[in-house]
Amino acid sequence: MSLIPLTPEHLSGHALIGGQWVGATDGATFNVQNPATGSVIGCVPRMGQADTQAAIDAANAALPAWRGLSAKERHRILMRWHALILEHQEALAELMVAEQGKPLFEARGEVGYGASFVEWFAEEGKRAYGETVPSGSADRRILVLRQAIGVVGAITPWNLPSAMITRKAAPALAAGCTMVLKPAEDTPFSALALARLAQAAGVPDGVLNIITGDPVVIGQTLTSSPIVRKLSFTGSTQVGKLLYRACADTVKKLGLELGGNAPFIVFEDADFDAAVEAALNAKFRHTGQNCVCANRLYVHSALYDRFAQALAEAAGKLVVSNGMDPVAQQGPLINAGALQKVIEHVEDALAKGAKALTGGKRHGTQGHFFEPTVLRDVNPSMRIAHEETFGPVAALQPFENEAEVTAWANDTDYGLGAFVFTQNLGRAMRMAENIESGIVGVNTGIISTEVAPFGGIKQSGLGREGSRHGLDDFLELKYICLAGL
Numbered sequence: 001m002s003l004i005p006l007t008p009e010h011l012s013g014h015a016l017i018g019g020q021w022v023g024a025t026d027g028a029t030f031n032v033q034n035p036a037t038g039s040v041i042g043c044v045p046r047m048g049q050a051d052t053q054a055a056i057d058a059a060n061a062a063l064p065a066w067r068g069l070s071a072k073e074r075h076r077i078l079m080r081w082h083a084l085i086l087e088h089q090e091a092l093a094e095l096m097v098a099e100q101g102k103p104l105f106e107a108r109g110e111v112g113y114g115a116s117f118v119e120w121f122a123e124e125g126k127r128a129y130g131e132t133v134p135s136g137s138a139d140r141r142i143l144v145l146r147q148a149i150g151v152v153g154a155i156t157p158w159n160l161p162s163a164m165i166t167r168k169a170a171p172a173l174a175a176g177c178t179m180v181l182k183p184a185e186d187t188p189f190s191a192l193a194l195a196r197l198a199q200a201a202g203v204p205d206g207v208l209n210i211i212t213g214d215p216v217v218i219g220q221t222l223t224s225s226p227i228v229r230k231l232s233f234t235g236s237t238q239v240g241k242l243l244y245r246a247c248a249d250t251v252k253k254l255g256l257e258l259g260g261n262a263p264f265i266v267f268e269d270a271d272f273d274a275a276v277e278a279a280l281n282a283k284f285r286h287t288g289q290n291c292v293c294a295n296r297l298y299v300h301s302a303l304y305d306r307f308a309q310a311l312a313e314a315a316g317k318l319v320v321s322n323g324m325d326p327v328a329q330q331g332p333l334i335n336a337g338a339l340q341k342v343i344e345h346v347e348d349a350l351a352k353g354a355k356a357l358t359g360g361k362r363h364g365t366q367g368h369f370f371e372p373t374v375l376r377d378v379n380p381s382m383r384i385a386h387e388e389t390f391g392p393v394a395a396l397q398p399f400e401n402e403a404e405v406t407a408w409a410n411d412t413d414y415g416l417g418a419f420v421f422t423q424n425l426g427r428a429m430r431m432a433e434n435i436e437s438g439i440v441g442v443n444t445g446i447i448s449t450e451v452a453p454f455g456g457i458k459q460s461g462l463g464r465e466g467s468r469h470g471l472d473d474f475l476e477l478k479y480i481c482l483a484g485l
Contacts, residue, residue: 004197006092007091008099011042015051015211016192016210017051017058018058018061018062018205019204019205024046024213025051028213029044030044030046032099034098035100036332036369037366041099045211046214048213049217051211055209056151056153056227058206059151059152059178059179059180060178062204063178066204067147067148071128074125075126078118078121079118080201081198082119083201088197091193093110096161097324097331099161099188099189100159100161100186101287101334101367102286102287103323104323106285106286107323113448113450114160114165114194117167117170120451121171121173121470122170124174125175127468128471128475129146130145139484140483140485141481142481143482144480145480146472146476146477148175149253149476150178150228151228151229152177152229153225153232154169155232157234157235158185158186161183165190165194167450167454167470168232171474174471174474175471175474177474178207179208180222181210181211182215182219223252225250230474231243232254232255233255236258237413240258244256256461256463257465258414258416258461259291260292260388261414262282262292262294262416262418263295263297263408264282264418266279267300267421267427270303270421270422272307274421276310276311276314279294280318280445281445284318287391288389288390288392289333291417298396298398298405298408299398299399300398300399300400304398308357308374311374313358315359315373315392315394316358322367334368336368339369342390345384346375346384349375349383350375352379353377354376354384358372359373370392370393371392373393373394374394374396377396385397388414406434410436416439416456417441420432420443421443437456449466452466453470454466
């Protein structure tokens with residue numbers, strides 16, 4: 001099979017509604033920039049209320065037939081989509097680098113990770129089992145069915161522009177739902193490319209619709225529509241709260257994967273080299289633009305000086321460059337606003353007594369690059385100690401004992417990811433159970449996988465994505481009572 005063109009040139013100017021590649025009703029578009037160079041790589045439609053409603057109507061029209069297919073028939077289509085994603089892995093990765101900026105090796109990894117959700121949920125869709133419940137009456141039978149919730153709205157972020165789409169679309173489609181998806185304005189082309197491959201795989205017209213444009217108008221249309229029965233959102237807690245409120249009038253089912261403030265805790269008995277390597281991955285992968293990125297690094301005082309120096313040496317060797325550069329290990333931040341936030345966090349910390357062991361300033365003059373930075377002697381008065389930086393800055397604080405660091409780790413409104421390093425099994429279990437977080441990595445800095453439930457507690461969100469539990473967010477339970485038997 002010849003490869004399908006997946007470049008900004010081929011994808012520009014159109015979104016997907018009801019199986020048709022169309023522009024905005026009023027013809028409006030907006031440009032998408034490369035964060036490494038500032039150059040325009042293409043344009044997409046600036047859609048609004050009318051276009052969003054058209055996509056909702058298309059998804060609603062396609063719902064009965066798609067929901068009516070057997071799980072095995074949907075499985076076959078999703079597996080073709082999975083195969084096409086892997087077939088086009090390089091093209092999808094290069095497209096991601098152009099619009100998002102991450103190094104090419106990270107982009108390739110994300111495409112593979114995204115494809116894994118399609119494969120996983122293609123299989124899980126065949127296991128949406130019901131129940132037969134023993135009845136208290138001899139003439140009655142109680143059945144429980146799991147049925148597709150209906151039309152789903154989804155809003156996805158820019159930091160993982162491929163994987164966050166498949167993590168939502170794959171379970172929705174596997175469950176028998178149809179979807180209207182709005183990708184982030186900074187990274188729409190990855191979504192459009194995945195949709196083109198889904199179409200080629202045989203996903204019927206209207207089952208997966210991609211709309212680009214005004215986030216406020218599109219969000220309002222999705223949240224107010226009585227047709228849309230579930231909204232799935234990954235992004236900031238601030239926006240998540242707005243969507244939560246907006247969905248109240250139609251009482252939608254919600255999936256919210258929101259902000260994080262992950263603690264990274266290194267005890268005195270940790271495998272030192274493994275902890276440094278994990279900190280490098282957990283902090284600087286994706287340029288620190290990851291919802292489970294280590295944001296607060298707590299290191300036992302017995303290791304603190306040595307650990308800070310070792311991490312600074314390792315971070316200082318990272319190659320910062322355009323993601324298409326073969327030697328690049330860290331790319332740019334997504335836009336000027338993201339860069340400014342990192343600058344402000346570092347300046348605030350330095351002004352209040354933190355010390356930069358490496359980095360600490362913008363890298364170069366072109367694009368949105370910032371040096372990999374390690375700060376020591378951070379304290380709670382600093383913004384970086386309690387706000388999510390979302391950038392390549394490791395903020396280190398020493399601690400003395402387990403009770404102290406547990407209290408610090410939990411002293412946040414967020415509870416998405418956390419990391420603990422210790423060779424003491426009892427301590428590892430206590431920390432994993434006592435930290436208020438939906439995900440805990442023990443002796444590892446890489447925790448994401450399609451087979452485990454991903455999600456947070458407190459103000460980090462609602463629901464879980466991935467794993468067998470990820471299918472449940474797109475299903476409703478129906479109780480059937482059969483009497484007179």
